[in-house]
Amino acid sequence: MKLSPWSLRELEKEKSKLDFLVGARLQRIQFHPKKVLFLEFYKNASHSLFLDLRQPNFFLGFCKNKAFPKKPRKDLPMVLFLKSNFDGRSLKKVVLSSEYGRVLRLYFDDTDYLEFRLYPKDLNVLAVANAKKLFLKKPRELEKIDDTYIPEEFRDLELASDLWWSNFFEAGKSSAKVMEAESDEKLIAKQLKKKSKELGVLRDQIEKADAEAWRVLGNSIFSEQKAIEPDSLDKSFSKLPRASWVEQGEFCFSEARKIESRLEGMKDRLESLIGEINQLKSGDLPKNQKAFSSKQKDLQKATGAKTKSKNIASDLRLHIGKSAKENLLLLRKAKAWYLWMHLKDVPGSHLILEKPKNRELSDKEIRSAALELMRANKIEAGEKAVVQFAECRYIRPIKGDKLGRVTVSQERTLLVQSDK
Template identity: 25%
Template sequence: MKLYTLKAIADHFNTFTFISRARRIEDNTIEITFDKQSSYFFNMTRGHSFVYKAPSQRPLQGYNAPFDILLHSLLSGSRLLNVEVPNDDRILRFTIAPKSSYKDKIIYLQLEFTGKNTNAILIDENEVIIEALRHIDANSSFRIIRPGMELLSIPPYKRNEEKKEIPNIDTYLEEKYTEIQSKKLQEMKKQKLSVTAKKSQKLSHLLSKLPNEEDLEKEEQKYKSYANLILANLYQIKPYDTKLNTYDFEGKEISIKLPKNIKVNRLSDYFFNLAKRAKSKARNIHIEKENLESKKSFYDNIYYALKQAKEPYELELLVPKRGKSQRKKEKLKEGELFWIEDYKVMVGRNSNENQKLLSLAKSNDIWMHTREIPGSHVIIRTDKQNLPDTVIEAAAKLCVDFSTDQPGDYLVDYTKRKFVKIQEGSNVEYDKYQTISVRKDGIEIRE
């Protein structure tokens, strides 16, 4: 952080009178809301710290470490007495009178933008550490950062930077947010496109390896022939033989490789079983092919939706990070599992999975489907709660994204599962439904 930027930020913050809310919204990002209206964010990532202004954001997860509890209890609702940059150094220090104090008491929140030792530290009026975002021990730095320890000063830092005027610090910090979001979007998009492309490629590989029905039928006949030839020549096969050299039923020489550890009188059964497997696979290979093709199409639709995404939230919704809690590590055997604002959302990738999700859904769960086009069924587990509109909207977007890769305006019908009647397979009739309109962006859409 440049000194002139920190000073401009400190001067601006001194125009506020109290802190409405203070909380961590990401692993290294703290949100502070001043005077119930202006939210500022402090990204305390080591070696890449910065400040930006943006609308208040929902935390990615619940943060309940001692630092988070104290940050909330000491700063939320507190009076803001002063904000300064001590000794023209890489520090932003807030002097605060906590709402919860019984007498005139002050504490400090010190945000240190110091490269690898970047930190957020809560300090009492005697310069003793209350708590910190990161604890630092003596092996890492001469400044030990732990509760109960006196906070030592940062060594002087020589600056060689050109001073610049910032006409409007809010505009500057909002532009910073736009810049960061754009960069974050591109990085996230690249990573998530790569993950999705690998899944699609894996399915393509499996499809390419599938035998065709004609080859399986030939394989069935071959194994049947081997079994019958073994029965006809059983008398001449010795227990230690590794192959049978004989003539087929058309008088041609043939050599049959015999399996190990199979008794002679069971050899024909072995080949008859192989013939049965080949016949069964030939009969069902189209089902396996359709299943793999539908899954590949599903991930191709995700890939398209990722390319069209304009916000990191959309990317995270389509390809979420691994959940840290055990609950969010849950997986579905059939279908894809998503979490929208802690609501469980299940999406079918093909007809079989749609049928399975219908059977898993509870009567008050929400079912949704795109109107007039075949595609994914979506089930939202409600636990009998009223769903926020934001969850309905996000789930409807998933429903469209996973049902088609064509841009356009689509209608998504949704109702409680108990109002959905299964007709045949995954075909259904439903009533008492509502409809939401979803636009799928693409280059063909014109305003």
């Protein structure tokens, strides 16, 4: 059965089925993102009248005992007008005007009505209420026509509408599953490439992280009690400052301690990374690390702010504000279950960790996010800081505060040493 626009003869034949709605109350009006206007009437049960405005097959349909699912969308002027003037009102009569072609009117009283105009290859809606009128699209003048077209096959309004309904709502679910499977395959390939590159870099860093060499140099400087010219040393000691022999010796021992501290974390990450790569090679994403749903909006895009964003796992994305305004924007757009993070009692950037609902975070993941926050706040390598964190549902901005300060409840804290 073709889901093409209705001919005048078909509408004349099927109009009696629309008369079923007379006496029904209009209880919900919604414009679907896929350009479909839904009107839900109630008469012992919910019934849906809908207009598919997608070109080229503009379609008018009516389904008994079916309520359309909620699909949030910023309301159009037409939807706002309908909600203001027709929501909650009962339908009085349905009129089909054949003089001007395919023009269908739904009267809610003698002067207030909705008019559906089916032009050749186009469709428009006119709402008239309280001596005001509004078109959904730019109006075209109605002209008297003599429509003598008789279709080869007369379609049934309810059967055609049920077919449209199943194609629109059910077909999308199966295609979404296929897209999700394809998305996982692409994500596995992308993650495998990324983690293999990270593994090579990490191994190179571990090989070059020679704490003992700095310690030996420090002992040499203290034993000779003489400063060394940095340019005379190997490139691996290029950080050595031009200073007194005491300062140079202390710097060498400090650098050795920093390298040893970083080395422990790097070895833990190396072991974890090898496990993740092996799992990806077997064709599986790490547990609880499925791709973000195509329907899930990125927090950065939602705010429109140019925040620093980074994925610390395939299903974990962190965002760091660069100003008080961006911090508040992130917090206001964040879901209740996202994680908020900040350096305790220190002014600076806020971090929001975007994650799936009910996703449990490991200690390593929380620590990884905390280290990113410390880097963003320019905490020196080796320095320690207390990081506070809580779900966004427990964070409240202080009204009128231009510095972006907040009140926090049910917080947890973590002492972290910067590895920058």
